Amino acid sequence: MSAPTGTRPRIGVMGGTFDPIHHGHLVAASEAVAQLELDEVVFVPTGRPGFKQKQRVTPAEHRYLMTVIATASNPRFTVSRVDIDRAGLTYTVDTLRDLRAQRPEADLFFISGADAIQQILSWKDAEKLWDMAHFVAVTRPGHKLTVDGLPRDGVTTLEVPALAISSTDCRRRAEEGLPVWYLVPDGVVQYIAKHGLYRGLHDE
Numbered sequence: 001m002s003a004p005t006g007t008r009p010r011i012g013v014m015g016g017t018f019d020p021i022h023h024g025h026l027v028a029a030s031e032a033v034a035q036l037e038l039d040e041v042v043f044v045p046t047g048r049p050g051f052k053q054k055q056r057v058t059p060a061e062h063r064y065l066m067t068v069i070a071t072a073s074n075p076r077f078t079v080s081r082v083d084i085d086r087a088g089l090t091y092t093v094d095t096l097r098d099l100r101a102q103r104p105e106a107d108l109f110f111i112s113g114a115d116a117i118q119q120i121l122s123w124k125d126a127e128k129l130w131d132m133a134h135f136v137a138v139t140r141p142g143h144k145l146t147v148d149g150l151p152r153d154g155v156t157t158l159e160v161p162a163l164a165i166s167s168t169d170c171r172r173r174a175e176e177g178l179p180v181w182y183l184v185p186d187g188v189v190q191y192i193a194k195h196g197l198y199r200g201l202h203d204e
């Protein structure tokens with residue numbers, strides 16, 4: 001698990017709303033571990049995503065617990081509360097600052113899907129991000145992976161097994177009573193059912 005003496009730990013950071021976490025997230029993180037020789041991937045559920053203010057987002061504690069359940073069996077996966085414990089809207093510049101303070105000796109690799117990486121130049125303090133972490137743009141079905149306009153040495157592209165799964169689709173399926181088995185980990189299926197998440201999502 002730990003990096004050999006004399007080398008800096010290589011830590012992936014997988015930020016997301018994770019509403020709910022699904023196998024697309026987990027495969028992307030697992031592939032990043034394998035291809036980039038990461039020692040660990042820290043999953044960071046967002047607190048209040050400023051960019052999703054118009055949409056109903058499940059309370060952070062539910063999203064955090066589903067992320068813990070989904071990652072528990074992988075010794076290289078951990079979950080951080082930095083974003084859900086910070087007051088105010090969630091921005092990656094704050095996520096990376098907090099993780100850097102906790103892990104000053106590590107090299108950070110922020111993992112992002114093809115859809116998210118396209119938006120990065122519009123993120124808060126985007127110009128600061130390139131010095132805070134290396135960015136890993138992973139392929140995602142339905143999204144063209146382009147890193148045009150991003151600093152060439154700041155971003156690595158990574159082909160990951162294509163899983164056409166989105167949290168939006170999982171929420172819709174749960175709402176309509178369709179199965180989410182095999183789209184999300186078994187424990188997450190059970191957590192969604194136990195807490196009645198996504199029922200009546202569009203009733204308001």
Ligand SMILES: Nc1ncnc2c1ncn2[C@@H]1O[C@H](COP(=O)(O)OP(=O)(O)OP(=O)(O)O)[C@@H](O)[C@H]1O
Nearest residue numbers: 015016017018024112113116140163165166167168
């Ligand atoms: N199937 C997938 N394959 C690769 N990357 C993914 C996949 N699903 C999500 N990601 C990436 O994981 C990160 C967190 O995603 P997020 O939690 O928003 O999931 P989502 O499925 O995109 O959610 P929603 O449908 O609610 O927008 C983002 O960088 C996103 O691009």
Ligand SMILES: O=C(O)c1ccc[n+]([C@@H]2O[C@H](COP(=O)([O-])O)[C@@H](O)[C@H]2O)c1
Nearest residue numbers: 015016017046051091092093116123124
């Ligand atoms: O910092 C920003 O301005 C910003 C804007 C949009 C998204 N992000 C981050 O991108 C990650 C994925 O977000 P999302 O919306 O796809 O769940 C998550 O860690 C967010 O905090 C960050």
